[in-house]
Amino acid sequence: MTTPWNHRCSLRMQSMRGSAIRELLKLTENPEIISFGGGMPAPEVFPVEAFRAAADRVLDRHGRNALQYSATEGYRPLREWIVRQMARYGIESAPENVLITSGSQQALDLLGTLLINPGDLILTERPTYLGALQAWRAYQARFVSVPVDDDGLQVDLLEEALCAGPKFMYILPNFQNPGGVTLSLERRHKLIEFSDRYGVPIIEDDPYGELRYEGDHLPPLVVVDAERCKSRPARAIEPGYYDESQPRNGNGRAYMRGNVIYLSTFSKTLAPGLRLAWMVAPVEVIQRCVVAKQGMDLHTATLNQAIAHEILTGGEEGEGFLMGHVRLIRDVYRERRDVMLTAMRRHFPPGVTWTEPTGGLFLWVTLPDYLDATELLKKALEQKVAYVPGVAFSPDGSERNSLRLNFSFCTPEKINIGIQRLGDVFSQAIEDHAVEMARSFEPVLQAA
Amino acid sequence: MTTPWNHRCSLRMQSMRGSAIRELLKLTENPEIISFGGGMPAPEVFPVEAFRAAADRVLDRHGRNALQYSATEGYRPLREWIVRQMARYGIESAPENVLITSGSQQALDLLGTLLINPGDLILTERPTYLGALQAWRAYQARFVSVPVDDDGLQVDLLEEALCAGPKFMYILPNFQNPGGVTLSLERRHKLIEFSDRYGVPIIEDDPYGELRYEGDHLPPLVVVDAERCKSRPARAIEPGYYDESQPRNGNGRAYMRGNVIYLSTFSKTLAPGLRLAWMVAPVEVIQRCVVAKQGMDLHTATLNQAIAHEILTGGEEGEGFLMGHVRLIRDVYRERRDVMLTAMRRHFPPGVTWTEPTGGLFLWVTLPDYLDATELLKKALEQKVAYVPGVAFSPDGSERNSLRLNFSFCTPEKINIGIQRLGDVFSQAIEDHAVEMARSFEPVLQAA
Numbered sequence: 001m002t003t004p005w006n007h008r009c010s011l012r013m014q015s016m017r018g019s020a021i022r023e024l025l026k027l028t029e030n031p032e033i034i035s036f037g038g039g040m041p042a043p044e045v046f047p048v049e050a051f052r053a054a055a056d057r058v059l060d061r062h063g064r065n066a067l068q069y070s071a072t073e074g075y076r077p078l079r080e081w082i083v084r085q086m087a088r089y090g091i092e093s094a095p096e097n098v099l100i101t102s103g104s105q106q107a108l109d110l111l112g113t114l115l116i117n118p119g120d121l122i123l124t125e126r127p128t129y130l131g132a133l134q135a136w137r138a139y140q141a142r143f144v145s146v147p148v149d150d151d152g153l154q155v156d157l158l159e160e161a162l163c164a165g166p167k168f169m170y171i172l173p174n175f176q177n178p179g180g181v182t183l184s185l186e187r188r189h190k191l192i193e194f195s196d197r198y199g200v201p202i203i204e205d206d207p208y209g210e211l212r213y214e215g216d217h218l219p220p221l222v223v224v225d226a227e228r229c230k231s232r233p234a235r236a237i238e239p240g241y242y243d244e245s246q247p248r249n250g251n252g253r254a255y256m257r258g259n260v261i262y263l264s265t266f267s268k269t270l271a272p273g274l275r276l277a278w279m280v281a282p283v284e285v286i287q288r289c290v291v292a293k294q295g296m297d298l299h300t301a302t303l304n305q306a307i308a309h310e311i312l313t314g315g316e317e318g319e320g321f322l323m324g325h326v327r328l329i330r331d332v333y334r335e336r337r338d339v340m341l342t343a344m345r346r347h348f349p350p351g352v353t354w355t356e357p358t359g360g361l362f363l364w365v366t367l368p369d370y371l372d373a374t375e376l377l378k379k380a381l382e383q384k385v386a387y388v389p390g391v392a393f394s395p396d397g398s399e400r401n402s403l404r405l406n407f408s409f410c411t412p413e414k415i416n417i418g419i420q421r422l423g424d425v426f427s428q429a430i431e432d433h434a435v436e437m438a439r440s441f442e443p444v445l446q447a448a
Numbered sequence: 449m450t451t452p453w454n455h456r457c458s459l460r461m462q463s464m465r466g467s468a469i470r471e472l473l474k475l476t477e478n479p480e481i482i483s484f485g486g487g488m489p490a491p492e493v494f495p496v497e498a499f500r501a502a503a504d505r506v507l508d509r510h511g512r513n514a515l516q517y518s519a520t521e522g523y524r525p526l527r528e529w530i531v532r533q534m535a536r537y538g539i540e541s542a543p544e545n546v547l548i549t550s551g552s553q554q555a556l557d558l559l560g561t562l563l564i565n566p567g568d569l570i571l572t573e574r575p576t577y578l579g580a581l582q583a584w585r586a587y588q589a590r591f592v593s594v595p596v597d598d599d600g601l602q603v604d605l606l607e608e609a610l611c612a613g614p615k616f617m618y619i620l621p622n623f624q625n626p627g628g629v630t631l632s633l634e635r636r637h638k639l640i641e642f643s644d645r646y647g648v649p650i651i652e653d654d655p656y657g658e659l660r661y662e663g664d665h666l667p668p669l670v671v672v673d674a675e676r677c678k679s680r681p682a683r684a685i686e687p688g689y690y691d692e693s694q695p696r697n698g699n700g701r702a703y704m705r706g707n708v709i710y711l712s713t714f715s716k717t718l719a720p721g722l723r724l725a726w727m728v729a730p731v732e733v734i735q736r737c738v739v740a741k742q743g744m745d746l747h748t749a750t751l752n753q754a755i756a757h758e759i760l761t762g763g764e765e766g767e768g769f770l771m772g773h774v775r776l777i778r779d780v781y782r783e784r785r786d787v788m789l790t791a792m793r794r795h796f797p798p799g800v801t802w803t804e805p806t807g808g809l810f811l812w813v814t815l816p817d818y819l820d821a822t823e824l825l826k827k828a829l830e831q832k833v834a835y836v837p838g839v840a841f842s843p844d845g846s847e848r849n850s851l852r853l854n855f856s857f858c859t860p861e862k863i864n865i866g867i868q869r870l871g872d873v874f875s876q877a878i879e880d881h882a883v884e885m886a887r888s889f890e891p892v893l894q895a896a
Contacts, residue, residue: 003732008616038517041516043515043516048507055507064494065491067720068720102749113458137743167456259452271516273514274515275746294553303721304749304751
């Protein structure tokens with residue numbers, strides 16, 4: 001730490017800390033450790049052969065364009081595909097509403113640049129996605145949070161947090177990372193109503209929406225908001241949806257002008273190694289993000305966008321590819337979730353509870369409140385099993401006795417072994433605590 | 449402009465402006481316009497077939513890894529290749545000194561995060577790379593600049609600028625973008641001496657170093673600095689090179705601990721559509737940049753890194769691929785530069801001067817000082833030819849009568865036609881000015 005750069009660090013950089021948890025999790029690179037820590041898709045479900053064929057066709061047919069600089073907004077045919085795909089879920093947009101980002105993480109960073117002044121307050125769920133906290137802490141944001149339960153954000157506790165004056169809300173409505181919980185339809189309507197009443201817009205992060213293993217698809221917040229806005233006349237400055245003063249796209253639809261910015265990604269449905277995600281937002285938000293993105297990385301890799309577009313449209317199944325592939329992913333992950341839940345029922349001691357997600361990649365475990373999941377991680381690593389302690393997902397340092405488990409990455413065999421090991425660690429910790437408690441009473445008993 | 453997001457913009461975002469010049473240059477998407485505006489490589493030199501073969505091998509042999517999440521630092525084999533490649537140019541480093549970035553633009557953004565507090569002063573060449581100005585203006589940096597001449601940065605004018613107290617210097621020593629000029633060996637030594645004496649470190653941006661069309665390779669600043677540091681004992685906090693307290697890498701070399709951070713890219717030697725570049729820096733700088741990059745995009749696309757590594761090492765020519773391919777690029781660009789210079793001599797009117805670069809992609813044209821290159825761009829576009837006005841590269845709004853021409857992108861035929869058109873525009877403007885001058889004297893003459 002003696003180079004001339006060290007004492008030139010910006011205040012912003014000084015506020016960023018390498019995470020101690022991340023250091024612990026580096027140990028999981030050891031192949032002997034069964035890791036429920038990452039958020040990685042199962043490599044077995046990657047459509048490798050389809051990628052190989054798509055890369056071959058792209059480089060064969062328009063290789064020069066795929067290797068050249070391209071527009072900051074993203075590859076137009078891919079943005080058009082996204083518009084068609086979003087429409088299947090009721091999201092009305094035009095390509096001008098879509099920005100391709102280098103992973104969802106970049107979308108979060110862009111929104112940080114766009115919206116956050118140092119000290120600004122952001123409303124999140126508790127727990128919430130650790131990458132959002134990391135991105136926005138770099139902009140010196142503060143957080144106010146509302147807890148989730150099995151039906152997602154507890155909207156009946158929302159008003160108090162809204163009264164603190166947050167600039168926007170950050171919500172993961174489907175199979176939330178890390179909680180695994182899903183916001184109920186009734187709460188979606190209430191949330192949008194509060195958003196409108198208090199004038200606090202929403203960033204909706206939906207990386208897992210398509211990975212539902214049972215039950216019915218629920219409308220995204222951006223759709224609930226649009227329906228609400230359409231049902232009454234627009235005011236001058238307000239969370240409206242249609243802006244008749246804006247140009248219309250080729251389909252004759254007005255551009256989106258909503259109270260909700262919607263984020264999604266190809267990381268869970270195609271492959272995370274592409275770093276391809278997207279933002280759907282009002283045109284003015286996209287335009288400003290384009291200016292900011294120019295300074296960040298000029299544009300997302302052309303080659304990856306072209307390959308993704310080819311795989312999504314150009315194979316034998318045409319535009320049916322993704323639907324078929326997602327069905328395969330669902331089958332694999334549903335089985336792994338079931339294996340994990342069954343093993344937990346068998347091996348986890350009384351006093352430990354968990355969520356039972358209907359989709360996504362994660363579930364959330366709550367230990368007795370006298371246990372510290374970060375301390376226990378060291379013992380778990382000794383037993384060659386890993387997770388992420390809950391405090392990493394906490395905007396306020398709470399969640400010390402909880403943890404996140406990923407069920408998508410490990411094979412069913414490893415899930416069984418890993419959960420058994422974790423159960424032993426938890427049982428031992430509970431027993432140790434009981435012994436310690438008993439000991440603390442010994443002098444009392446002896447004195448009696 | 450009536451959505452709830454608009455009035456929530458951060459101060460940082462409000463300080464970023466969409467560039468009027470960029471808007472003008474959007475017109476160059478019209479294929480009828482001959483554009484010397486971009487900084488694009490010739491698509492004819494992209495090794496498309498090698499990319500196709502490499503993508504095929506990567507996806508065939510280790511597709512699952514190439515599609516998965518990967519380390520923020522970058523793909524280790526690619527970092528090891530970079531260490532070997534840098535060593536050919538005298539840069540001693542270890543993989544721990546190398547960070548893969550999503551294009552050089554991201555390296556500039558990362559260094560902005562790492563180093564710049566609002567109001568900090570940065571010393572640049574004048575003119576300098578527009579992407580650096582854009583990245584660092586977003587951090588509310590201020591600039592002090594030193595003009596370049598045919599031998600690069602005028603180091604005899606450096607001390608006055610250093611006395612203003614810049615946090616670091618940003619230097620493009622080889623075939624500078626936009627000037628096309630190269631810093632002479634003598635000046636490299638003087639620059640490093642000043643850097644040491646004033647304690648102001650350097651960011652060396654070297655995207656074009658390998659694209660030299662004649663003359664001898666000059667040592668990078670990072671090497672000149674290292675040699676200077678090695679020749680005398682290290683102080684406690686100082687711009688030293690070897691830090692004996694740091695661990696050593698596998699090759700037994702000490703990690704770099706320099707006064708110069710070195711940036712380069714695959715955009716000009718392989719393809720810009722990959723968005724692959726790298727930073728060579730002291731370990732502590734890399735570690736901090738890794739923390740910042742996690743919040744920005746988690747990591748650069750795994751697939752692209754694996755394909756780049758495969759193309760650089762895995763084909764028939766093995767590690768000889770790049771050298772052979774760069775030779776081809778040099779031949780193509782040398783010819784285009786020569787065609788452009790010949791056409792300029794023929795078609796540009798007296799009073800217009802230009803640089804004669806020995807490498808790179810750009811040259812710099814200076815018009816008579818009564819002409820405004822931004823105004824003239826409109827006339828050039830009417831004649832279906834484009835360039836970037838010099839003011840875009842100016843940290844202080846100067847360079848109004850200059851402009852940048854790119855000679856790598858257009859074919860020789862188009863270069864000839866485009867330069868002829870530009871010559872006509874410049875000649876007409878000079879003539880118009882002469883007529884206007886004459887007219888302004890008319891009343892005087894009539895009165896006499």
